[in-house]
Amino acid sequence: MTEFGFIEQIHTRFASLPDNGFEGIGDDCAVLPLGGGESLVFTADLLTEGVHFLRAATTPRELGGKSLAVNLSDVAAMGARPVATLLSIALPADAAGAWAAEFMEGYRELSETFGTTLIGGDTTRSESGITINVTAIGRAPSANLKRRSDARPGDVIFAAGELGASGAGLRDILAGHCDTPLAAVHRNPQPQVAEGLWFGTRQEVHAMMDLSDGLASDLRHILDRSGVGAEVEVERIPVAPGADVRTAACAGEDYKLLLTAAPEAAERLAAEFAARFGSPLHPIGRITAAPGLVWLRNGKPEPLEWQGFEHY
Numbered sequence: 282m283t284e285f286g287f288i289e290q291i292h293t294r295f296a297s298l299p300d301n302g303f304e305g306i307g308d309d310c311a312v313l314p315l316g317g318g319e320s321l322v323f324t325a326d327l328l329t330e331g332v333h334f335l336r337a338a339t340t341p342r343e344l345g346g347k348s349l350a351v352n353l354s355d356v357a358a359m360g361a362r363p364v365a366t367l368l369s370i371a372l373p374a375d376a377a378g379a380w381a382a383e384f385m386e387g388y389r390e391l392s393e394t395f396g397t398t399l400i401g402g403d404t405t406r407s408e409s410g411i412t413i414n415v416t417a418i419g420r421a422p423s424a425n426l427k428r429r430s431d432a433r434p435g436d437v438i439f440a441a442g443e444l445g446a447s448g449a450g451l452r453d454i455l456a457g458h459c460d461t462p463l464a465a466v467h468r469n470p471q472p473q474v475a476e477g478l479w480f481g482t483r484q485e486v487h488a489m490m491d492l493s494d495g496l497a498s499d500l501r502h503i504l505d506r507s508g509v510g511a512e513v514e515v516e517r518i519p520v521a522p523g524a525d526v527r528t529a530a531c532a533g534e535d536y537k538l539l540l541t542a543a544p545e546a547a548e549r550l551a552a553e554f555a556a557r558f559g560s561p562l563h564p565i566g567r568i569t570a571a572p573g574l575v576w577l578r579n580g581k582p583e584p585l586e587w588q589g590f591e592h593y
C-alpha cells in the first residue's frame with residue numbers, strides 16, 4: 282500500500298461519521314468555522330528518527346525548531362496565523378536529559394519567533410528511537426483561507442521561493458558532510474508564515490499548499506483536489522544554488538509555498554510580493570482544464586517520471 286492510498290482508505294472509512302462542523306482530511310489543515318467570520322485550522326506532522334532525521338546529524342536544538350517549523354508551514358499554507366501547538370514526544374532514556382532540554386530550547390525559540398504558545402502534549406519513553414508529533418492550531422478570517430481545491434484553468438502557478446536546497450543538504454548529510462551550508466538549510470527550514478498570511482488576504486490567490494514532499498507530487502494534490510491539470514515549464518523551476526532541477530522538483534522539504542493565481546492579476550501579485558518580501562515569486566507554469574501534469578521543456582512536453590517523496 283502507498284502512503285496516499287492509506288490516507289484515502291482512512292478518509293473513506295470515516296466518511297459516514299458526522300463531521301461535527303469540521304472540514305476534514307485532504308488539505309494542509311482541517312478547518313473549523315467559529316462563527317463571526319473566523320475559523321480555526323488544525324494540522325499534525327510527525328518526525329521519526331531514521332526516516333525524518335539522523336540523531337547524529339542534527340543538534341537537538343535544530344530538531345526542536347524543525348519539528349515546529351514543518352507544522353507552522355502547513356498553517357501558513359492555509360493563509361492562517363499559527364497561534365498554538367501541542368507537542369508529543371517519545372524519547373529513549375539516553376535522550377531524556379540534556380538532549381531533551383536542548384530540543385525544547387529550539388522549539389521555544391521558534392515559538393517565540395512566530396508568536397505561538399505551547400498548550401499541551403504528551404511525553405513517553407521510547408524503546409526504539411525518537412519520535413516527535415506536533416499539532417498546530419491557526420486562526421484566520423474564513424474568507425482568507427486557501428485550499429488545495431480552488432485552482433482554476435488559466436491560473437498561473439507560482440513557487441514562493443527557490444527549491445532543492447534542502448534535498449541537496451540531505452545529500453550532503455547522507456554522504457557524511459553535516460557541516461555544509463546546504464545541510465544547515467535542510468536542518469533549519471523557515472516556514473513562510475508572513476508570506477502565507479499575505480497570500481491569504483489576496484483574492485486573486487486561488488489554491489495554496491506547502492512544498493513538503495516536492496513539487497512533483499505536491500502539485501498533483503492541488504490538481505487532483507481541484508479537478509484540473511497543469512503544464513510546468515522545467516526551465517522556470519527556481520533551482521536553489523547547489524541543487525539541480527530534479528532535486529528541486531522531487532526531493533522535498535523546502536517548505537516553500539506553492540500557489541495558483543488568476544492570470545490577469547498574476548504580474549501585479551508577483552511585483553507586490555517582491556517589493557514586500559525582497560525575493561521573487563516564481564511563475565513556473567499554468568493550470569489547464571485537461572487533467573494531468575505535463576512537464577514542458579522548450580515549450581514541448583517531456584515524459585519525465587519525476588516523483589516526490591513517499592513513505593511507502
Ligand SMILES: Nc1ncnc2c1ncn2[C@@H]1O[C@H](COP(=O)(O)OP(=O)(O)O)[C@@H](O)[C@H]1O
Pocket residue numbers: 288291305306307308309310311325326355493494
Ligand atoms: N493517519 C492519518 N489519519 C487521518 N488523516 C491523515 C492521516 N495521515 C494524513 N492525513 C491527512 O491526509 C492529508 C494529506 O496528508 P499529508 O500529505 O501528510 O499532508 P501534509 O503534507 O500537509 O502534512 C492531510 O489532510 C492530513 O491531515
Ligand SMILES: Cc1ncc(C[n+]2csc(CCOP(=O)(O)OP(=O)(O)O)c2C)c(N)n1
Pocket residue numbers: 326327331332333334335351451493494532533534590
Ligand atoms: C534520514 C533522512 N532520510 C530521508 C529524509 C527525506 N525525507 C524524509 S520525510 C520527507 C518528506 C516530508 O515528510 P512527510 O512526513 O511526508 O511530511 P508531510 O508531507 O506530511 O508534511 C523527506 C524528503 C530525511 N529528511 N532524513
Ligand SMILES: [Mg+2]
Pocket residue numbers: 325326327
Ligand atoms: Mg503530514
